[in-house]
Amino acid sequence: MNIVVLVKLVPDLVEELEIDAGGKSLDMTFMRQIINEHDEHALEQALLLKERKGAEVTVIGLGTEGMDDILFTAAAKGADHQIRLTGVGDGPVNNHALARAYASVLGGLNPNLILTGVQANNDLDGALGPILAGLMQWPYVGYISGVSVGDGRCTVRKEFTGGLIGEMEVELPAVLGIQAAESPPRYVAVSKVRQAMKTMSLDELPAPALDTQGGVDVERMILPEGGEHAEMIEGDIEAIADRLVTLLREHGAL
């Protein structure tokens, strides 16, 4: 059983985001990027499947700055192979272009299952998983919070709105969009990641000439006005708490 996990970097939303001088894209100069949290869950789900039934887990990410740390962290957690996809350039890549690049190289790895995060916070042309599945003509199911693998097929728990779960059976090979792994992503000590950096290597997989078509044409990016709707309560903690008590009373919540 070969499981491929696709990971990508996304803007860290805890930090302040800025729009560049052109007004059409995010300013990457000081932007902190982190692993897409759903991809982290996809990796966890792959490791859980490996522990349960045995599998080779390969983690692949675009070879941009910051990716090496993520791949070595995956190695320290228990992934078997780590691959940097190269030749895609340093700029932002839309998911259609990325899916085409993956579709042309992933076949060589003979995956039975491709897991990736159900979405990323900067998807503007759809999530990676379903586009990739469409190109490879494989089945896709997203919003997954549980996977078990049987004979040539897997059973998944798919989340619908309101907490309803649909149990679906999917023939392999397939692409799954992971919402959350069955248990929280495991913690790995920094010392183990450092050790992985010393003892393990990253493979490289060159992508074919990048076809960037299929992205969405952005004419303008804007920041929604902060605090436009909420009336902000100012002051020190005591004063704020007093004001909140008054408000709660006025609104019948006390």
Place this chain on the structure above:
Amino acid sequence: MSADIFVLIEHLKGQVSDLSYMMLAAGRVLALASGGRLQGLLLGHEAQGLSADLAADNVMYIDHAALADFTPEAYCRTLASVIERESPRAVLMGETSIGADVAGALSAQLNLPLVSLCRSLSGEAGKLHYQSQICGGKIFAEGSLPDSTTLITMVPGVYKPEDGKSSSKPEITPVEAPDLISLRVSLKGYIAPEAGDVDITREPILVAVGRGIQQEMNLEIPEELAEALGGVMCASRPVVDQGWLPTSRLVGKSGKHVKPKLYFAVGISGAPEHMEGAADSDLIIAVNTDAAAPIFEYANFGVQVDALDLMPVLTEKIKAAKGG
């Protein structure tokens, strides 16, 4: 290509989603600008009755046993055949467990552009525009829709469900389903949401905790606040994914939709997926250290401090106020 606007009518267990009606309201805006008809796409089995209150000019109804419940592959094949044959101006689907499962694959298979996370649509003189919210609602991206048939996945927030409802039944056109054999994805059954100790959809006062709570042991602080207020705790996705609170306490797209009298949100950024389940609350008070947190767009009152500092003080004052 025709000027028609198609809206995928998403339904689950015999109920049309609110977002489907919102998409009809959004689709009407586009149809007026494109000069085409607004058509609903209803896929199901013995489900024609679901079309009764759809505010569409026409509903294409596709009936097949394999469409009785949503599965991505059967939906994808069916939609591909209709879109290829009819070549509409745009197809609206939800940024949901239904729409987002099929939109990307359709885009790849039919080589059509896809605009996701769309919150509003506009147009004049045949030119159509989108506005999408990315980065958890912190950034809006705007532009023109491509000239070809465009697939769009929509998030709630701007349009109202009542604007997509009609008291008169729409015209229905039955459409034959494509071959739906050798399907590789099948539904085995539904699992009802776990009941949990409390039903947060029935609680008038909710203290909602998010990533800003930092660690599990800190949950005692909002718990005490909730107790003082006579309410209960609920949470956004990261807290539940960490296993700190059970799924029965999850508010948002894949959790519960709540409408309490008071939604006191601490350390919640207000990503669209969360607000989908909380935006209808009567009163929202948000505490967050990030002035740019989207939650302040939804909240009636906002406080930009560390919730861990504020809550103990507030809890004592509430206890005192109630005692006196």
